[in-house]
Amino acid sequence: MSKGHRFVPFSARRGLSLAVSAALFSGASSAQQLEEVIVTATKRAESVMDVPLAVQALSGDFLRTVNTDDIKDLVAFTPGVTGNSKDSFLDTIAVRGISTNDFGNGGDPSLGVYKNGFYQGRNGAAVTSVFDLERSEILRGPQGFLFGRNSIAGALNILTRKPVRGDSDSYVDLRAGERGIFRAEGGTNFDLGDAVTVRVAGLHSREDGYVDNVVTGNEHIEHEKTAFRLTGVYDAGGALNATMYLEYEDREQSGTIYRATGNGPAYAFLESIYGEIPVPGDSRDVRIDEPRNGLIDNGEIFQVGFEVNYDLGWATLTSLTGYKEHDYHYTEDFDATALTIFNYEQIQDGEYFEQELRLTSDTDGPLSWYAGASYYREEIDTEFLGQQDEDVYCNVYWGQACADLFEFYNTYYGGAYAYILNDYWGTYNWSPSGNNGLIDDWNRTRGKYQGWAAYVDLQYRFSEQFDASIGVRYNDDEKEMSQEVLTDRNQSILGQVVQTGFTTPEGPVSDTQSWSEATWRAVLNWRPTDGQLLYASVTTGYKQGGFNSFSVTPGGPFSGVEAVPGQFRPSSFDSETVISYEVGYKGTHLDGASQLQLNAFVYEYEDLQATCSDPGSPVVIVCNTGTVDGQGVEGVWNYAFTDNWSFGVGFSWFDSEGKGVQDFCADGEEFLGDRSACEGSPLPGIPEWTAYATLDGTIPLATGELFGNLTGFWEDDAPADWVPFTPETIAAGAREGGGYTEVQALAGYRSPVGWSLALYVENLFDDEYFDSEGGVSSASSPYVQSDISPSRPRTAGVRFSWNL
Numbered sequence: 129m130s131k132g133h134r135f136v137p138f139s140a141r142r143g144l145s146l147a148v149s150a151a152l153f154s155g156a157s158s159a160q161q162l163e164e165v166i167v168t169a170t171k172r173a174e175s176v177m178d179v180p181l182a183v184q185a186l187s188g189d190f191l192r193t194v195n196t197d198d199i200k201d202l203v204a205f206t207p208g209v210t211g212n213s214k215d216s217f218l219d220t221i222a223v224r225g226i227s228t229n230d231f232g233n234g235g236d237p238s239l240g241v242y243k244n245g246f247y248q249g250r251n252g253a254a255v256t257s258v259f260d261l262e263r264s265e266i267l268r269g270p271q272g273f274l275f276g277r278n279s280i281a282g283a284l285n286i287l288t289r290k291p292v293r294g295d296s297d298s299y300v301d302l303r304a305g306e307r308g309i310f311r312a313e314g315g316t317n318f319d320l321g322d323a324v325t326v327r328v329a330g331l332h333s334r335e336d337g338y339v340d341n342v343v344t345g346n347e348h349i350e351h352e353k354t355a356f357r358l359t360g361v362y363d364a365g366g367a368l369n370a371t372m373y374l375e376y377e378d379r380e381q382s383g384t385i386y387r388a389t390g391n392g393p394a395y396a397f398l399e400s401i402y403g404e405i406p407v408p409g410d411s412r413d414v415r416i417d418e419p420r421n422g423l424i425d426n427g428e429i430f431q432v433g434f435e436v437n438y439d440l441g442w443a444t445l446t447s448l449t450g451y452k453e454h455d456y457h458y459t460e461d462f463d464a465t466a467l468t469i470f471n472y473e474q475i476q477d478g479e480y481f482e483q484e485l486r487l488t489s490d491t492d493g494p495l496s497w498y499a500g501a502s503y504y505r506e507e508i509d510t511e512f513l514g515q516q517d518e519d520v521y522c523n524v525y526w527g528q529a530c531a532d533l534f535e536f537y538n539t540y541y542g543g544a545y546a547y548i549l550n551d552y553w554g555t556y557n558w559s560p561s562g563n564n565g566l567i568d569d570w571n572r573t574r575g576k577y578q579g580w581a582a583y584v585d586l587q588y589r590f591s592e593q594f595d596a597s598i599g600v601r602y603n604d605d606e607k608e609m610s611q612e613v614l615t616d617r618n619q620s621i622l623g624q625v626v627q628t629g630f631t632t633p634e635g636p637v638s639d640t641q642s643w644s645e646a647t648w649r650a651v652l653n654w655r656p657t658d659g660q661l662l663y664a665s666v667t668t669g670y671k672q673g674g675f676n677s678f679s680v681t682p683g684g685p686f687s688g689v690e691a692v693p694g695q696f697r698p699s700s701f702d703s704e705t706v707i708s709y710e711v712g713y714k715g716t717h718l719d720g721a722s723q724l725q726l727n728a729f730v731y732e733y734e735d736l737q738a739t740c741s742d743p744g745s746p747v748v749i750v751c752n753t754g755t756v757d758g759q760g761v762e763g764v765w766n767y768a769f770t771d772n773w774s775f776g777v778g779f780s781w782f783d784s785e786g787k788g789v790q791d792f793c794a795d796g797e798e799f800l801g802d803r804s805a806c807e808g809s810p811l812p813g814i815p816e817w818t819a820y821a822t823l824d825g826t827i828p829l830a831t832g833e834l835f836g837n838l839t840g841f842w843e844d845d846a847p848a849d850w851v852p853f854t855p856e857t858i859a860a861g862a863r864e865g866g867g868y869t870e871v872q873a874l875a876g877y878r879s880p881v882g883w884s885l886a887l888y889v890e891n892l893f894d895d896e897y898f899d900s901e902g903g904v905s906s907a908s909s910p911y912v913q914s915d916i917s918p919s920r921p922r923t924a925g926v927r928f929s930w931n932l
Contacts, residue, residue: 162716162723162768167265168287172488172496177714180597180651180663182208182268182727182762184778188261188289192301192313193874194822194839195890196258197333199241199284204841205820206266207762207780209282211813213899214349214917215384215425216255216458220900223268223282224729225758225784225811226706229738230750232677233476233510233573234609234698240271240279243286244373245448246433247277247504249480252456253429256377257355260315260329262287268762269708269729270669272601272647273585276448276484276502280669280706290371291317291327291361298932305888305925308336316932323364331355338921339385340413343466348414348423349917351381367439374432383423386464386914387414387898393907398467401523405465411896412918419459419471419515429454442491448484453477464914468517468566469524470626478508499584506577511614512677514569514627518620521567524910525625569626570614573677573698574636579605585649593656599649605672610638611680611691611698623687627678629745630689630696637680639697645670645705659716669706671737676700676749686745701750706733723766730759740791754788756811773825780818784811792850806850813900815844815867826878835886836875843867848903868897868919874927882931887924894922 165176165185176185184206196202203212203221211220211227218237219228228237233250241248241255248254258264264286267274271283289297298316303309315329332354337347355377363369388395390407399405408415431452438445456476463469486500585599613624613632624631649667656662680691681699689696712727733756740751760782768774786792786809793806822839845867871893876886898915905911 162766177716180653184266185263187263193837198255198257202264207778208268217251218254222814225782225814226281233508234675234677238281240277240283242275246450247482252427252476253454257331257353259313259331260289262289270667273583273599276482278603280671290359291325293319293325301929303927306923309925310334323362325361327359329357339918342408342413343415344418348382348385353379369437371435377429379427381425383425383458383460385917388464389913392905392913394905394909394912397907415466416461417466417468421459424459426457443487443489446486450482452480467520469520469910471515473513476510480506494589497586501582503580508575511572516567516626518565518567567620567622567626568618569624569628570617571628572612572614574610576608595653597651602646604644606642608640609675609698610636612636625687629686629747630680630691632691634692637691637693637696643672643703661714664711667708671704673702678747679749701737702752704735704737706731721768725764728761732757738792751791753791754786756784756786758784775823777821789850809850812847812849815846817844832879835878838873840871842869848901863901863903865901870895884929886927890923891920
């Protein structure tokens with residue numbers, strides 16, 4: 129994974145972009161000293177080593193070197209953050225074990241993603257390509273005081289490169305590799321008059337698929353992306369300066385790939401009906417049917433933002449105004465087999481507006497502070513499809529009698545299920561669906577969400593060694609959501625039996641709810657010597673509640689509820705909260721050649737939002753239940769051991785325990801006899817250990833230099849479900865897996881006039897693993913155990929860069 133480095137003379141401005149908290153200053157050599165990384169995570173420009181937060185800062189140059197594609201690739205270099213995946217979903221990313229567990233659009237992400245301080249939203253819109261970046265800042269733990277939108281698990285802020293007057297800062301970066309890989313990235317600056325400077329940057333990237341569907345012959349996990357960004361800065365040298373960001377991206381790629389394992393009771397159940405259901409021998413092959421539109425994860429995103437700063441003398445007034453809209457179309461074969469058990473489709477468009485006003489003190493006294501207020505409004509319109517074959521529904525839910533009578537009644541009555549339908553509904557004139565025998569279960573949700581917040585953070589310096597801060601934030605959120613079942617699109621008499629289980633004969637049912645919460649943070653900082661920081665903090669966090677996209681309340685028998693306005697409404701879930709305790713150390717040693725960050729945390733998470741089973745229904749909903757106690761240790765060490773060689777290592781250890789999580793226990797009664805057996809289970813999908821290491825170096829030549837990079841990532845195995853990992857549950861299909869090791873390498877030549885040429889190899893040892901692994905499933909369930917999205921194979925390529 130590599131796209132190389134930019135080679136430019138060192139300056140204070142370039143020092144910010146070349147410095148990386150991953151310990152890679154792999155541009156011009158330094159005097160055996162790591163460059164200082166300046167971040168704005170606390171709304172002031174500070175060294176990352178002086179910020180009392182668990183924050184990982186990575187320069188844009190480094191992120192190109194290690195071949196990041198989108199924002200989720202930052203996960204590998206951030207201790208305490210896991211769950212990269214090859215789609216546009218945020219659901220898989222977990223910060224200290226906490227992830228977004230919601231398959232609809234009535235909730236909110238647990239991880240806040242921001243670009244230049246502007247909130248990026250939800251699935252389909254938030255995951256965009258990374259190009260022409262200044263740096264990224266990834267913060268772990270509740271973040272309620274740094275951005276307009278609150279974030280309960282952590283925050284990922286991408287900062288793009290701004291134009292600088294009088295400096296073209298132009299570059300072109302080209303990469304080509306196996307499977308049709310081609311990526312072109314570039315940017316340049318223009319001065320327009322005496323006060324306005326503009327930067328134009330763009331990206332085009334494509335890659336052919338490497339997962340073969342042996343049923344259709346199609347290849348998957350491919351992509352083609354085109355993005356453009358225009359950044360304009362107004363600065364006449366006075367009190368006022370302003371920046372405009374305008375960005376557009378068009379993304380076409382595969383939806384999530386599910387690959388059946390062939391193990392577990394659900395697989396045996398299906399084979400008892402249909403006979404052998406083969407599984408491909410190659411881990412990068414699948415045997416699946418594909419939805420009508422193929423497997424797609426397509427998005428079109430436009431956003432514009434305005435940042436205005438005005439120096440009042442005693443404080444700086446900042447205004448952030450943002451608008452974003454997106455169109456999103458997604459499909460997947462969730463059941464992982466060639467049977468049409470569950471094909472899923474999502475068609476979505478949304479608009480998002482935000483406004484934040486902030487005052488940041490500019491005085492030199494012992495008291496410093498910042499305070500702000502923010503407002504947001506979101507409108508989102510989504511159509512969901514759950515699709516199943518009528519034969520599958522008949523055989524799975526009505527049993528072998530349906531299969532035995534299939535051939536006779538298909539001829540005599542004109543339909544496979546006429547006999548059964550006659551028994552239950554008293555009709556003889558039904559014929560199978562004209563939709564190729566498929567049940568289409570469409571529903572539509574429309575959401576109007578808005579909220580406001582106000583916050584203040586005060587810091588007081590008691591001495592050169594000791595200071596403290598305290599912050600308070602008040603959040604107020606309101607959601608209006610409607611649900612409508614689109615029965616006119618369902619041609620099967622079987623009705624809404626795949627994912628909704630109700631109808632809305634008199635039009636949409638809707639509800640409006642609101643949530644509010646005050647959160648706070650207190651921090652103590654002690655600097656015993658220059659370059660040393662010890663801190664302790666207590667932080668509370670909150671995420672508002674929301675609505676389920678596939679169920680109504682009051683409930684009733686599945687496929688037997690007629691939801692009418694005034695009597696029914698979308699089912700909802702409540703807010704969740706956390707209190708987190710953290711201690712940390714940051715130190716610079718050996719005259720700046722070594723930087724060490726260590727932190728430990730303990731948290732209690734209450735009313736966790738996660739998916740659970742709706743009783744009497746196959747529908748999965750979001751509910752609140754239980755408490756999760758989490759604890760962990762994270763560390764990063766960067767060391768420049770010669771003028772030309774440096775390395776960085778990072779690790780995390782995490783442990784958790786769920787209490788009162790019976791509702792999340794997958795099929796607990798069947799496998800364990802009692803759902804309470806899940807008590808004490810760790811959070812599923814979260815590895816106990818993670819680590820990365822990266823080595824970077826240069827060898828000077830008379831006419832330039834040789835350069836190279838070697839990077840490795842490792843994750844421990846993780847439980848796939850809340851079900852405890854015991855011999856009994858293993859026999860029933862419980863799994864522990866998902867661990868992986870991946871290594872990538874780069875080597876090349878950089879000329880003194882600005883161009884460089886390098887060879888790279890990704891996944892050097894061709895390690896075969898999956899983004900995640902599914903766990904247990906019922907012995908009468910059609911949803912089989914599956915692995916999700918195989919790893920990319922070993923891939924070689926060449927990269928050329930030219931800094932003009």
